Amino acid sequence: MKRIGFVLAATLALAACGKQEDAGPVLATEGVTDAMIAAGNGEEWLTYGGDYDERRFSPLDQINADNVGELGLAWSADLDTARGQEATPLMHDGTLYITTAWSMVKAYDAQTGQVKWEYDPEVPRSKLVEVCCDAVNRGVALYGDKVYVATLDGRLVALDQETGDVVWDKVTIPEGSKMAITGAPRIVKGMVVIGSAGAEYFTRGYIAAFDAQTGNERWRFYTVPGNPADGFENEAMERAAETWSGEWWKLGGGGTVWDAITYDPATDLIYFGTANAEPWNPAYRNTDGAGDSLYTASIVAVKPDTGEYVWHFQETPEDRWDFDSNQQITVTDLNIDGEIRHVVMHAPKNGFFYVLDAETGEFISGKPFVDGINWASGLDPVTGKPFVNPEAEYERTGKPFVGVPGAVGAHSWSPMSYSPTTGLVYIPTNNTPQYYAHDPDWEPGETGFQLGIDVSGGAFPADKAVREEIKSTLNGALVAFDPIAGEVRWKVPQSSPTNGGTLATAGNLVFQGTSTGAFKAYTADTGDELWSFATQTGVLAAPMTYSIDGEQYIAVLAGWGGVWDVSAGGLGGGITPNVSRLLVFKLGAKGELPPLKPTPALVLDPPAPAGTPEQIALGAKFYANSCSVCHGVSAVAGALNPDLRHSSTLGKRDLWQQVVHDGLLAENGMVAWNEEFSREEIEAIRLYVLNRANEDKALEAGGT
Structure with a gap:
């Protein structure tokens, strides 16, 4: 009793004096730890981008350019959601974790494909009208003994890794909002970090961090300012308000953080990308004149412990073309003009490849990674600000503008990879005016x-010849880009846009799936095709690799869908069937897929x-x-x-x-x-x- 009374008295005294302090999130010491994620262990794949740097590079080389032709199907698993599949599997301790469309989670034995458990968050199907680009989900996060999934209807859910049982379930989007979540959470210093999608609706973007053990919100950083009459959350929002005009807050502002989130232990910063301003047309959000609309279409850096603003770089000021900057942000060291620079690399929708100083956000370089860009003639070599083509400002000219790239983006969400061996970045690119x-x-x-x-x-138009001519201009490519020279080193043309993400390995390989139904391996240094597997459906997701008992595996989700299918439909490159599966390969395997059932015309x-x-x-x-x-x-x-x-x-x-x-x-x-x-x-x-x-x-x- 005396001990209890002492503790209670001490607690009350501290509270009364205002000296009780939040100890902060509890770091995991067992299971998946911060150190394990930082190490990027080649035998496991513990986070969406493979490691904190989001390089999607594996040091495994058992499968290499000399023997990849012997790669075969080890096992496959049919999925029960016939929508687009965009998740990157994670592997820890012999278990492969995936999400499917509608934010479902499945756990498999990584060697045999046996299902261990399944979880369905029961997302209402009516939510689909509030999602721009299909009911997709890009994957889970692992930390300690838990699996984390962010659901399409705006929840963050923690599951037990062994059983799939729900540990906690938190709503993260504002009540009544038209936001959704399609991205994969990231783990940072005992917190789960996630944003939301929805910049085609009236939403105010943000990124937020939640305690990994309890789900309680630790901080939230908004990407666009709210109503000035309500006061600003911080100085960053007050400065941003100077770049908007009229009553922008009544339409939300946009700037959602729907994908790219990268934590860099070297600088102790979180970098994230933001979406377009909302509405797209600046005439309706900057009604009193021009403005850059910060922090939309930008990379922003914040402190992970507090969410405090550190720096930003806006890639597309006053964005009017849906040039989101939500594409994967990769951290590395580059030798630039004889000096080793710690940088972030980014290939956003607008078609320019950016290299920025990771600590300060200083612009280092920006060069085109696709041909035909017509919304801007280039970037200022000092500031990185684009030289915008006046004809592209359609709300000012009153004339239509056919933009290249278009809203699908020169590079959309499909993840790129970076090989420190070749020094090249492998980017899935699109040509969709x-x-x-x-x-x-x-x-x-x-x-x-x-x-x-x-x-x-x-x-x-209802004209066969014209339709075929238009379709011939809609395509894609796998591009190997040199970030130091600012040049394309090699390119593999593809007949359709929105092909899968990429994986680079120490075996001098790059893996990528295609929208037309193949999973392929190329030499990382030259781009020569070495191997191909018929997937029976388009591949949107990015592959990953892992090793168990000395045997290397390659895994990828297949299942056509996403923005190109739902918007461009059958006229934008032909109809690809949806056959949703998880495919896992290893050397010497002889597995086969069942025959594809014909679709009645x-x-x-x-x-x-x-x-x-x-x-x-x-x-x-x-x-x-x-x-x-x-x-x-x-x-x-x-x-x-x-x-x-x-x-x-x-x-x-x-x-x-x-x-x-x-x-x-x-x-x-x-x-x-x-x-x-x-x-x-x-x-x-x-x-x-x-x-x-x-x-x-x-x-x-x-x-x-």
């Missing part, structure tokens, strides 16, 4: 994208066209700006979402209204659009799709 035009009639809405632009002029047989030219034109605009992001450009869908040209509701006006206006299929993801469109406008959309179906029926019958 984008049509931008100011929409003078735009008004803020409640459902769907809120961009302030009109993209209907970029629809594909759908024959267009719509009701007769109807509607006035005015109705169809109005429907075309509404469809392009709100419906095409799920159901495909020009109403031609991809593999995942329904093709409305074939819909049984197309000739049934009342049933169409029940689905689109009233939300009859909300539980399947098709929520009600009655706050965005009137019944007359929804009817115009139906008439447009009906017209498109009849146009394409004529094309299929041999028309031009």
